Amino acid sequence: MHKRLFIPGPVDVLPEVLDKMTTPMIGHRTKDISALQERISEKLKRVMRTNNTILLSSSSGSGLMEGAVRCFTQERAAVFSVGAFGDRWYKMCTANSVPADLFRSDPGEPTTPEMVRQALATGKYDMITITQNETSTGIRNPMREIHEVLSDYPDVILCVDAVSSMGGDDIPVDELGIDVCITSTQKCLGLPPGMSVASVSDRAIKKAERIPNRGLYFDYVELYKFVKEKPYQYPSTPSIPHMFALDYQLDRILKEGLAARYERHLALSSLVWEWGKKNCALFSNPTYLSVTVTCLKNTFGMDFSKINAAMGQRGFQLSNGYGALKDITFRIAHMADMTVEEMKNMLKNLDEVITELKNGD
Numbered sequence: 169m170h171k172r173l174f175i176p177g178p179v180d181v182l183p184e185v186l187d188k189m190t191t192p193m194i195g196h197r198t199k200d201i202s203a204l205q206e207r208i209s210e211k212l213k214r215v216m217r218t219n220n221t222i223l224l225s226s227s228s229g230s231g232l233m234e235g236a237v238r239c240f241t242q243e244r245a246a247v248f249s250v251g252a253f254g255d256r257w258y259k260m261c262t263a264n265s266v267p268a269d270l271f272r273s274d275p276g277e278p279t280t281p282e283m284v285r286q287a288l289a290t291g292k293y294d295m296i297t298i299t300q301n302e303t304s305t306g307i308r309n310p311m312r313e314i315h316e317v318l319s320d321y322p323d324v325i326l327c328v329d330a331v332s333s334m335g336g337d338d339i340p341v342d343e344l345g346i347d348v349c350i351t352s353t354q355k356c357l358g359l360p361p362g363m364s365v366a367s368v369s370d371r372a373i374k375k376a377e378r379i380p381n382r383g384l385y386f387d388y389v390e391l392y393k394f395v396k397e398k399p400y401q402y403p404s405t406p407s408i409p410h411m412f413a414l415d416y417q418l419d420r421i422l423k424e425g426l427a428a429r430y431e432r433h434l435a436l437s438s439l440v441w442e443w444g445k446k447n448c449a450l451f452s453n454p455t456y457l458s459v460t461v462t463c464l465k466n467t468f469g470m471d472f473s474k475i476n477a478a479m480g481q482r483g484f485q486l487s488n489g490y491g492a493l494k495d496i497t498f499r500i501a502h503m504a505d506m507t508v509e510e511m512k513n514m515l516k517n518l519d520e521v522i523t524e525l526k527n528g529d
């Protein structure tokens with residue numbers, strides 16, 4: 169039996185979107201692929217609310233994150249981490265010999281504008297990374313306030329991880345001054361894993377051109393040049409099945425409307441927050457809750473894997489806590505094409521399962 173996924177990616181993909189992946193192949197050096205890529209770029213610009221250049225990568229988002237620290241750090245990177253994925257960005261710096269410092273918040277707390285201001289005041293950093301939406305704790309960082317701080321540091325490049333939020337949350341890339349904004353297909357965009365997207369500003373590319381040792385496969389300059397000079401093509405062979413599905417799914421997303429899509433994600437998250445407050449407790453600071461994934465405290469006095477196994481028998485899969493938060497917390501994702509009715513039905517089943525397990529049924 170397929171379990172309905174309430175995990176923070178990969179998400180369930182609509183059958184009609186999956187079908188598009190079986191479209192017969194076309195060559196990756198053809199006019200048809202350029203037209204497909206151009207259509208995708210124009211639609212992604214609308215979803216990401218940016219005039220920056222769109223780059224696709226036939227890798228998951230981590231590839232573009234690793235490429236970003238190599239390509240855009242000339243002096244030193246300030247990595248702001250609110251959990252596992254911020255920490256991983258720092259590991260990418262050290263693994264690539266990119267000079268970097270890690271600024272960690274307590275688990276469940278955001279990156280504050282004050283933290284960013286203090287770090288930048290040292291004058292040591294020419295690039296910073298922010299996790300807009302941290303999947304391990306369900307924290308949504310205050311991007312507008314952080315952007316305000318950055319307006320005093322116009323030479324600093326801002327790289328943002330929107331892997332688990334773009335397409336669900338309200339993230340106006342240009343208004344927020346984001347130079348490099350990265351997302352993956354398997355989360356709020358509602359596609360299978362295996363492709364990722366970055367929007368990149370011209371000023372970030374100009375800077376990267378002066379930086380040596382950017383790598384090759386994830387070299388933003390190389391990707392950018394190809395997209396510009398070979399109209400909408402890539403240095404290597406892209407995942408053409410993903411591109412067919414993305415082209416179709418972006419039409420669906422734009423038809424729903426960005427505001428309506430955000431409202432739906434907010435409605436889904438509100439249901440989970442209410443359920444969490446009533447039945448256990450929210451793990452993270454309530455002022456900064458993600459609208460795409462919620463991290464809850466496991467106060468039920470039993471391993472979460474037991475609850476998840478019982479939910480599995482009813483056809484639902486939730487997520488245990490991530491890393492050190494395993495079993496202390498669990499996560500419910502509310503992403504992509506999920507409906508309010510589906511969420512209400514899952515929460516009803518969760519109530520029943522917990523009651524049954526507590527009664528030893």
Ligand SMILES: Cc1ncc(COP(=O)(O)O)c(C=O)c1O
Pocket residue numbers: 176177228229230231253299301302303304329331332352364
């Ligand atoms: C916030 C965040 N950043 C980065 C990643 C890594 O993305 P990918 O698995 O697409 O490489 C994930 C994956 O779950 C994530 O949730």
